Amino acid sequence: MGIQGLLPLLKSIQKPTELKKYKGETLGVDGYGWLHRGAISCAIELAEGKPTRKYVHYVMNRVRMMQHFGVNPYIVFDGDFLPSKAGEEAHRAKRREESKASGLALLKAGKPSLAHRELQKAIDITPEMARAVIEELKKVGVPYIVAPYEADPQLVYLEREGIINGILSEDSDLLVFGAKRLITKLEQHGACIEINRRDFGACREISLTGWSDEQFRHMAILHGCDYLEGIKALGLKTAYRMLRKHKTPEKVVKMLQFDGKYRIPSDYLQLFHQAELTFLYQRVYCPKAKALVSFNTPPSDIDTGAMAFIGGLVEPEMAQRIANGCVNPMTKEDIVVAGQSPDARKRRASSIVGPRPQAPRLGTQTRAAVPTPTKPIDSYFNGNSRIPLGNMDPNCFSVDAQRTASMTDNGQRPIVFPLPRPYIEDEALPPSRLSRPYTNQPLNSRSQTLRRRTEPISNLLLDDGTTLGSTSRRETVNITRDAGRQSSSRLTARSPKKARLCNDVGPESVNNNERSKFFPGPVKKESKRRNSYLMSDDSVEEAMRELPDIDSWHSAKSAKGIMVFKESPEKDGLSISKDDDEHDVRNTASAPMTGKLPSATPLRSAIGRFTFNQSQQSSRTTPSSTISSSSTSSTPMSSMTSSTMPSTNKSTPATPLMTPLQRLGSQALNRVKGPATPSFTAPRPAKRISKGRKSLDNLPVNASFVPLPPVDLEEVESLHQTGGSEDMIIPDSESEEADNGLVGQENMGKVARPRTVDLSRFLYS
DNA sequence: CGGGCAGTGAAAT
DNA sequence: TCACTGCCCG
Numbered sequence: 001m002g003i004q005g006l007l008p009l010l011k012s013i014q015k016p017t018e019l020k021k022y023k024g025e026t027l028g029v030d031g032y033g034w035l036h037r038g039a040i041s042c043a044i045e046l047a048e049g050k051p052t053r054k055y056v057h058y059v060m061n062r063v064r065m066m067q068h069f070g071v072n073p074y075i076v077f078d079g080d081f082l083p084s085k086a087g088e089e090a091h092r093a094k095r096r097e098e099s100k101a102s103g104l105a106l107l108k109a110g111k112p113s114l115a116h117r118e119l120q121k122a123i124d125i126t127p128e129m130a131r132a133v134i135e136e137l138k139k140v141g142v143p144y145i146v147a148p149y150e151a152d153p154q155l156v157y158l159e160r161e162g163i164i165n166g167i168l169s170e171d172s173d174l175l176v177f178g179a180k181r182l183i184t185k186l187e188q189h190g191a192c193i194e195i196n197r198r199d200f201g202a203c204r205e206i207s208l209t210g211w212s213d214e215q216f217r218h219m220a221i222l223h224g225c226d227y228l229e230g231i232k233a234l235g236l237k238t239a240y241r242m243l244r245k246h247k248t249p250e251k252v253v254k255m256l257q258f259d260g261k262y263r264i265p266s267d268y269l270q271l272f273h274q275a276e277l278t279f280l281y282q283r284v285y286c287p288k289a290k291a292l293v294s295f296n297t298p299p300s301d302i303d304t305g306a307m308a309f310i311g312g313l314v315e316p317e318m319a320q321r322i323a324n325g326c327v328n329p330m331t332k333e334d335i336v337v338a339g340q341s342p343d344a345r346k347r348r349a350s351s352i353v354g355p356r357p358q359a360p361r362l363g364t365q366t367r368a369a370v371p372t373p374t375k376p377i378d379s380y381f382n383g384n385s386r387i388p389l390g391n392m393d394p395n396c397f398s399v400d401a402q403r404t405a406s407m408t409d410n411g412q413r414p415i416v417f418p419l420p421r422p423y424i425e426d427e428a429l430p431p432s433r434l435s436r437p438y439t440n441q442p443l444n445s446r447s448q449t450l451r452r453r454t455e456p457i458s459n460l461l462l463d464d465g466t467t468l469g470s471t472s473r474r475e476t477v478n479i480t481r482d483a484g485r486q487s488s489s490r491l492t493a494r495s496p497k498k499a500r501l502c503n504d505v506g507p508e509s510v511n512n513n514e515r516s517k518f519f520p521g522p523v524k525k526e527s528k529r530r531n532s533y534l535m536s537d538d539s540v541e542e543a544m545r546e547l548p549d550i551d552s553w554h555s556a557k558s559a560k561g562i563m564v565f566k567e568s569p570e571k572d573g574l575s576i577s578k579d580d581d582e583h584d585v586r587n588t589a590s591a592p593m594t595g596k597l598p599s600a601t602p603l604r605s606a607i608g609r610f611t612f613n614q615s616q617q618s619s620r621t622t623p624s625s626t627i628s629s630s631s632t633s634s635t636p637m638s639s640m641t642s643s644t645m646p647s648t649n650k651s652t653p654a655t656p657l658m659t660p661l662q663r664l665g666s667q668a669l670n671r672v673k674g675p676a677t678p679s680f681t682a683p684r685p686a687k688r689i690s691k692g693r694k695s696l697d698n699l700p701v702n703a704s705f706v707p708l709p710p711v712d713l714e715e716v717e718s719l720h721q722t723g724g725s726e727d728m729i730i731p732d733s734e735s736e737e738a739d740n741g742l743v744g745q746e747n748m749g750k751v752a753r754p755r756t757v758d759l760s761r762f763l764y765s
Numbered sequence: 766c767g768g769g770c771a772g773t774g775a776a777a778t
Numbered sequence: 779t780c781a782c783t784g785c786c787c788g
Binding site for chain 1: 769770771772778
Binding site: 233 | 785
């Protein structure tokens, strides 16, 4: 929970982007968001203490989505509560208990939907749940870390140390901590928004030019943050204005007191100071030093030891184990992995130690050199032939370079180099252009980054192995072993939940039968799903759909089998296929080609917009589109593809060869329109085009998607779009997307071309 | 009287 | 998250 209203305030500097633009980079992920979202899907199960498998699956889908966009996730989990937050957390825990009770009551009363709503409020992400996810992360070789306290400063710390290149989170607090690159509002299809610290000066809502991190922080605290309740009736803008006028928080507070309009506690200044210190010096884990450090190195006149509110110091050894996820960061007890016998765990741990190096994504040369046992990954994907995609991902620069080179031969497009991007990008260049020159970081820093990245991981791995072993040994004996060490009220509060999680796992599973009535063959579904190996966006959707509460998609899904959504890791091209294995294979093969296409600069810019819009649309319209696809056969996918990859490669079996030709044609068209076209106008024309297409007409049409006949609508829309801001475009594009969906099985190339033409037309008009 | 800001409730996810 | 309401200021 960040600063309410902060994001709207910074709206003008939010740059719409796509996840794939971060290909090759490592993004720190605020694990809590995903954990929580996953948990929402399984709220009822969790409340009943059932196994958390579904929810782990959800989170892992999300991880895989990132990987398939070529992004290396680095998951950061929350640790213990900060003392300053403990009080509030206690209240929350109470509320959760209440919600849980009422939710379960509703469930018994036969009102599942209401119960689910209520139980959502009861969700509590426990260390055990995080640990369950960690187990999966280990299998796949995704780096992670459990922060000693809050994930936010931990993420920013990692960013500052160069271990990650950006932060993926919904929490605006990260900006207060000084995050340089915050990626937010990630959607299922990879659309997201980047907020770059460097753009602050360009903020239109409020003028942050020349504002230091300190001033920004003061503003946030004045408004009210996690560490200090804000002054009543004092909003962000007011805080901003006051700070602007009076510079220092002390003066601001004085003025506010003098004003009399605001009621300010007498000790507010002191609390303010404390909150700021918490922002500044709260403890994080340094993977390099393998110990806790202050988020910022405190000046000599500040004694962090005397500041209880920033969190207690933890011994390095314990800190490491916490970071590895072996130990409950709150109770400091070993975490027992639910549903796993000690023996099994031991086995796993030992096996993990070996494969560890397997994680090629970590991207160090060393790593790449290490023979990659794909076994674990394969197992995860359940025998899908496609699995290699993950491995194929060129986290290392060398791999990408090779790929790019090969691509260059065929295509005329500029190659995209997956080099880590410095925060400093050329603003002048449209984000959509891959071709834009990257500023290279100094070699030193880069190598450093790599080294650091690897180091922590390898260490973690080793530690995990040993720790796990030890854990398994001890687990039966001592749950309470370290309990005395850090006893607090919240600990006791938590313990029951923990117990529930661990104990209930076995018996709970039996209860699934209830659900089966509503969802025919839940087990079947899962197995099905796995076989089909869902990737990226759709996979996430699937996961969501699987949730018991949602009925609508169920029918579609069951009827049709699963469709696999593939994207070539590299570019915008998405190849889509149905769940057939053959298709998958084919797609994989075609993937490289697809990758090439997007790199064409002109196309890219023009198309990029489409992609963004569509992706958003698709996410919005997901249910409907999905259904239609099932009925018509892969309709949605094709639409996606077309939107995403103008150039064209189609996943459609017959068309792969066509791709290059089509690509060229479309490129030519696009070039003409690309430069001329203002970004804003582009989407509209596309809509028109789609409407006009005969091909569209031929295709089976879903009534809801039928293009609107009247031209008036378009005009109206265009009028509305005055600003031309990208946000505004989105709504319009919906209809557009729908149309595309209808087009469905048409060749990508065809679709792309017509669009292009229309666009140009529109421009001229 | 209109605009800007803050708070509230409903709806959607 | 959005849309509405109320409050305050010019």
